[in-house]
Amino acid sequence: MTTTEADRLDEAELERHFEEKIAKDQRIEPRDWMPEGYRKTLVRQIAQHAHSEIIGMQPEGNWLTRAPSLRRKAILLAKVQDEAGHGLYLYSAAETLGVNRAELTERLLQHKQKYSSIFNYPTLTFADVGVIGWLVDGAAICNQVPLCRSSYGPYARAMVRICKEESFHQRQGYELLMTMMQGTEEQRQMVQDATNRWWWPSLMMFGPPDAESPHTQQSMAWRIKRHTNDELRQKFVDMTVPQAEALGVTLPDPELKWNPERGHYDFGEPDWAEFKQVISGNGPCNQERLAHRTAAHEQGSWVREAAAAYARKHSGQEVAA
Numbered sequence: 001m002t003t004t005e006a007d008r009l010d011e012a013e014l015e016r017h018f019e020e021k022i023a024k025d026q027r028i029e030p031r032d033w034m035p036e037g038y039r040k041t042l043v044r045q046i047a048q049h050a051h052s053e054i055i056g057m058q059p060e061g062n063w064l065t066r067a068p069s070l071r072r073k074a075i076l077l078a079k080v081q082d083e084a085g086h087g088l089y090l091y092s093a094a095e096t097l098g099v100n101r102a103e104l105t106e107r108l109l110q111h112k113q114k115y116s117s118i119f120n121y122p123t124l125t126f127a128d129v130g131v132i133g134w135l136v137d138g139a140a141i142c143n144q145v146p147l148c149r150s151s152y153g154p155y156a157r158a159m160v161r162i163c164k165e166e167s168f169h170q171r172q173g174y175e176l177l178m179t180m181m182q183g184t185e186e187q188r189q190m191v192q193d194a195t196n197r198w199w200w201p202s203l204m205m206f207g208p209p210d211a212e213s214p215h216t217q218q219s220m221a222w223r224i225k226r227h228t229n230d231e232l233r234q235k236f237v238d239m240t241v242p243q244a245e246a247l248g249v250t251l252p253d254p255e256l257k258w259n260p261e262r263g264h265y266d267f268g269e270p271d272w273a274e275f276k277q278v279i280s281g282n283g284p285c286n287q288e289r290l291a292h293r294t295a296a297h298e299q300g301s302w303v304r305e306a307a308a309a310y311a312r313k314h315s316g317q318e319v320a321a
């Protein structure tokens with residue numbers, strides 16, 4: 001038997017062991033053997049998720065200096081800081097797969113990795129802050145709760161804490177909107193207008209329809225994902241319609257209707273041509289978001305240099321001058 005043959009046998013054995021663990025719903029940990037495709041899929045998904053958290057600070061961060069009261073400002077500040085924390089947990093989870101954060105940031109800035117299409121839409125009024133909490137964090141929760149059972153241990157564990165914080169985000173948004181709906185006619189119109197603008201982009205957060213989703217099947221087989229895009233989208237719609245009714249806003253979809261036979265709401269098709277435009281860089285704010293991220297990265301270079309110098313000094317590598 002040649003060495004190559006022996007390696008191949010070992011690899012087959014390792015793969016069998018991996019598949020067995022997945023089938024038994026056991027977690028895969030960083031030191032475990034994993035197929036290269038599994039590792040790559042996770043790096044792509046976790047990095048994309050981390051970038052979304054960090055870029056996602058921008059649309060709402062935009063309103064921090066203009067929040068209408070000290071209370072609203074404190075809540076929004078806490079929320080935006082949470083998103084930074086989510087980004088950091090996720091970059092750490094990605095690092096357990098053998099990539100580093102600097103490399104991932106580079107890939108984002110060079111347009112080689114994506115972030116969620118939703119953050120390429122502008123926040124025009126303070127009602128947008130509430131609607132983002134309600135719909136965008138609400139959609140994020142639908143997506144992320146099943147990820148707490150994802151097969152990759154560090155990702156699943158990061159999601160547990162993130163989901164707790166997302167649920168606070170959703171509630172603060174909904175409470176803000178409830179308050180505005182009890183205010184003036186003008187405030188109610190602001191909420192309706194923000195709902196009209198964010199509804200369809202929120203549905204797009206679940207990704208393309210299942211038939212056009214290239215990664216879903218393999219990700220389900222590896223138990224990275226637990227539900228398809230369309231299943232999660234349906235769940236989100238079913239959850240949100242009664243919330244819209246309680247709030248007193250109309251969701252901008254004439255096809256939205258309870259279907260007693262299916263036991264779900266029927267709803268219209270998002271504009272997938274718009275979705276494709278936004279994910280390929282041509283949404284309303286793509287350039288602005290990446291330019292801001294690039295500037296922040298450049299302005300932070302002195303912090304990274306100082307941290308590296310400090311680490312060198314304390315590891316005894318510094319050569320005495």
Ligand SMILES: [Fe+2]
Nearest residue numbers: 053082083086
């Ligand atoms: Fe988040």
Ligand SMILES: [Fe+2]
Nearest residue numbers: 083137166169
């Ligand atoms: Fe959030």
